[in-house]
Amino acid sequence: MAKGVKKIKKLSNSLEFDHYYNSGDIICINPNQEASFVVGEWFNETTEEERRNINWLWMDHNKIKSFKETRKPAGEPYGLTFPKKLCGNYAYYLETSLSGEHDPRNTGVYVFGKCEKK
Numbered sequence: 001m002a003k004g005v006k007k008i009k010k011l012s013n014s015l016e017f018d019h020y021y022n023s024g025d026i027i028c029i030n031p032n033q034e035a036s037f038v039v040g041e042w043f044n045e046t047t048e049e050e051r052r053n054i055n056w057l058w059m060d061h062n063k064i065k066s067f068k069e070t071r072k073p074a075g076e077p078y079g080l081t082f083p084k085k086l087c088g089n090y091a092y093y094l095e096t097s098l099s100g101e102h103d104p105r106n107t108g109v110y111v112f113g114k115c116e117k118k
Contacts, residue, residue: 003050011036031115037078038078039074055069057093057100063093
């Protein structure tokens with residue numbers, strides 16, 4: 001039986017929607033602008049007790065190395081800001097977890113920063 005977060009949803013803190021590009025599970029963010037994410041959908045078997053606190057995992061694109069783990073209440077948005085030096089073709093993986101471990105069901109999203117061309 002599946003438990004946990006089924007889908008992550010992005011929120012926009014700005015009225016300018018061109019700050020984000022979303023194509024399936026890939027999200028592009030302009031540098032030095034915060035993007036907020038929340039739980040978009042839960043698996044049906046997840047109880048209310050399990051939905052209280054979740055872990056946000058910031059990982060490399062291969063989903064092997066975890067750079068940062070943050071535990072927050074499930075209803076609180078997770079904010080992410082890309083510095084200009086991390087922008088480029090390399091995508092990072094953002095996912096949520098009840099246990100703090102990577103979920104092999106691929107419930108997260110790939111995120112990368114995109115700068116304007118010189």
